Amino acid sequence: MECISCAKETAEVVKFPCPNCSETILRCGKCKDLSITYECKCGFKGP
Ligand SMILES: [Zn+2]
Ligand SMILES: [Zn+2]
Structure with a gap:
């Protein structure tokens, strides 16, 4: 399991x-x- 943010x-x-x-x-x-920002591979960014 790998965190998408860090x-x-x-x-x-x-x-x-x-x-x-x-x-x-x-x-x-x-x-x-x-509440580190993440970025999906589709380009979506969220808190
Ligand atoms: Zn993390
Ligand atoms: Zn996405």
């Missing part, structure tokens, strides 16, 4: 679909807590 391998991930393309996005708990 690109680090992590065991604790949150999965959610991209609002734009429905691709599954993986983010670690730390990035979620800090």
Whole structure:
């Protein structure tokens, strides 16, 4: 499992679909807590 925001391998991930393309996005708990911006491969960016 690799976080999309920090690109680090992590065991604790949150999965959610991209609002734009429905691709599954993986983010670690730390990035979620800090509201780090993610960028989907479709180009969508979100908090
Ligand atoms: Zn992360
Ligand atoms: Zn997307």
